[in-house]
Amino acid sequence: MIKDLLAVIDDADRAQSFLNSVVTLSQSHDAVLEVAALTPAPMAMPAMAPFGELYVPEWVLMGDDAANVERTRSHLAAAGSTADVFGLHNEVGWLAGDLKRSRQVADLIVLGARETWTTPWLRRRVAETLIRASGTPLLLLPEGQNLAPVRKAILGWKPGPEATRAMHVLAHLAQPGATIDVITVGTTLGSCEKEKDSHAEVKRHLTRHGFAAEGHWIVNDERIEADTLTLYAQETQADLLVIGGFAHSRIRDIILGGTTRDLIERQDLPVLIVG
Numbered sequence: 001m002i003k004d005l006l007a008v009i010d011d012a013d014r015a016q017s018f019l020n021s022v023v024t025l026s027q028s029h030d031a032v033l034e035v036a037a038l039t040p041a042p043m044a045m046p047a048m049a050p051f052g053e054l055y056v057p058e059w060v061l062m063g064d065d066a067a068n069v070e071r072t073r074s075h076l077a078a079a080g081s082t083a084d085v086f087g088l089h090n091e092v093g094w095l096a097g098d099l100k101r102s103r104q105v106a107d108l109i110v111l112g113a114r115e116t117w118t119t120p121w122l123r124r125r126v127a128e129t130l131i132r133a134s135g136t137p138l139l140l141l142p143e144g145q146n147l148a149p150v151r152k153a154i155l156g157w158k159p160g161p162e163a164t165r166a167m168h169v170l171a172h173l174a175q176p177g178a179t180i181d182v183i184t185v186g187t188t189l190g191s192c193e194k195e196k197d198s199h200a201e202v203k204r205h206l207t208r209h210g211f212a213a214e215g216h217w218i219v220n221d222e223r224i225e226a227d228t229l230t231l232y233a234q235e236t237q238a239d240l241l242v243i244g245g246f247a248h249s250r251i252r253d254i255i256l257g258g259t260t261r262d263l264i265e266r267q268d269l270p271v272l273i274v275g
Contacts, residue, residue, distance in 0.1 A: 001029075001107070001172065002025075002029040002031050002107045002108060002173070003029065003030070003031045003032065003107055004031060004032050004034075004105075004106045004107045004108075005022065005025065005026050005029075005031050005032065005033045005034070005106055005107065005108055005109075005110060006033075006034050006035075006036065006103060006104075006106040006108070006109045006110070006136075007019070007022040007033065007034070007035045007036070007109075007110045007111075007112075008035075008036045008038065008099065008109065008110070008111055008126055009035065009036070009037055009038070009072065009112065009116070009117070010037075010038045010039070010040065010117050010118055010119055010122055010123070011068070011117065011118040012037060012068055012069075012071035012072040012074075012075055013071060013075075014115075014116055014117065014118050015072075015075075015112055015116045015117070016075050017112075017116065017143065017144060018112030018113070018116040018141065018143075019035070019072070019075045019076055019079060020075075020079045021112070021141055021144075021145070021146045022035075022110050022141075023076060023079040023080065023081040023083070024079075024146055025110070025146055025147055026081070026083070027080075027081075031107070032083075032084075033081060033083035033084075034083060034084045034085070034086070034103070034106070035072055035076065035083055035084070035085045035086075036085075036086060036087075036088060036099055036103060037065075037068045037069050037072045037085055037086070037087045037088075038087075038088050038089075038095045038099065038122065038126070039061065039064050039065040039068045039087060039088070039089040040053075040089070040090070040091065040092035040095055040119060040122060041053050041054065041055075041056060041061055041089075041090070041091050041092065042054045042056055043092065043119070046118055046119040046120070046121070047120075047121075049092050049119050049121035049122060050091075050092050050093040050121060050125075053091060053092065061089045062089060064089065065087040065088070065089035066087065068087060069085050069086070069087040072085045073085050086102075086103070088102065092119060092121070092122055093125075095122060095125075095126070096122070096125040096126045096128075096129040096130075097129065099126060099129070099130070100129050100130065100133050100134060104130065104133075104134035104135070104136055105134075105136060106136055107136075107137075108136070108137055108138075108139045108272075109130055109134065109136050109137070109138050109139070110138075110139045110140075110141060111123060111126065111127055111138065111139070111140050111141070112141055112143070113140075113141065113142050113143040113267050114265070114267075115143050116143060124261075124264055124265070127140070127264045127273075128246075128260075128261070128264070130275075131245040131246055131260065131273050131274075131275040132245070132246055132275055133275070134275070135275065137166075137169050137272055137273070137274045138245070138272070138273045138274075138275075139270065139271070139272050140263070140264065140267050140270065140271040140272075140273070141267075141270055142267045142268060142269060142270065145269070145270060146270075147239070147240065147270050148239045149175050149239070150170075150173055150174040150175055150178055150239045150240050151174075151175050151178050151179065151239060152178065152179045152180075152181075152236065152237060152238045152239050152240075153170055153174055153178060153179070153180050153181070153238055153239060153240045153241070153242060154180075154181050154183055154229060154232060154233045154236070154238045154240070154241045154242065155167060155170055155180055155181070155182050155183065155202070155242050155243075156183055156184075156185070156225075156229050156241065156242065156243040156244075156259070157182050157183060157184050157195065157198070157199065157202060158184065158195070158244070159195060159198040160244060161244075162244025162245055162246065162274060162275060163243070163244035164244070165244060165274045165275075166242050166243060166244040166245075166272070166273075166274035167202060167205070167206070167242075169242070169272065169274050170240075170242045170272070171205075171206065171209050171211070173240075173272070174211065174240075176210055177210055177211065177212065178211055178212070179211070179212040179213075179214070180206050180211045180212070180213050180214075181213075181214050181215075181216055181232075181236065181238075182199060182202050182203060182206070182213060182214065182215045182216070183215075183216050183217075183218060183229060183232060184199065184215075184216075184217050184218070185217075185218045185220060185225045185228045185229060186217065186218075186219060186220075187219070187220070187221040188219060188221070189217065189219050192217035192218070192219060193217065195217075199215040199217075200215070202215070203215050216232075218232065224259075224262055225259045225262070226259045226262030226263045226266060227262075227266075229241060229243070229259070229263075230263070230266065230268050230269065233269055234268060234269060238269065239269075239270070240269070240270050240271070240272055241263075241269060241270070241271045241272070242271075242272045242273075242274070243259060243260065243263065243271070243272075243273055243274075244273075244274055244275075245260045245273040245274060245275045246258065246260050246275060260273060
């Protein structure tokens, strides 16, 4: 049950279509909506973030923050919402931490696509910080899309606490009787079959909750895992792709990358990531 939504943006005008989507989402669930409007200090070029910041006095940045909040309220009002809006302003490298410390408790935190952010680096930093530290599921919405009633979902499965938490969140979010495909991707059949017992356990749990659960192994050594999961979700016309976020150490993800980071960057369909 979704009754408390937190949406995060960095530019009210650029995020207008996303704000329309989250208003529709909150209204469809009769949920309370809050919006965090982040205002980073000016940069020579947003693509250079977190480098290239320009100094401005605090009172100027406070004014930019207030203007961003006011534009956000105006767009929400045009969409028929009286959602609460709060602003945060700081150097771009600190804003994600400010958000984590100030507001992070909700049923879902929602971010729009890269195109709805002026500073894509800040969006990625916010997403990674909240997945790792907030304990609240993060919903990523593609541009111009919303979260439909979840009648078909894909659960990307690798045994671990993050994947288990993702399974429980999905069980609360999916429609009664929904079809849930439990997918493990590997580069060899042997690497997939190692998860045979955990697959059976997950399917048994979801079946007891009334879902039509199926398990599949996908062997693919040509595409990265995020691409494989996304392609499968699109081909099966899934409403939602769900994964546990950052199952590996932060250092490993920074050096080698990972499925969580790849899905944060792409977004071809609604994606729910649970840390």
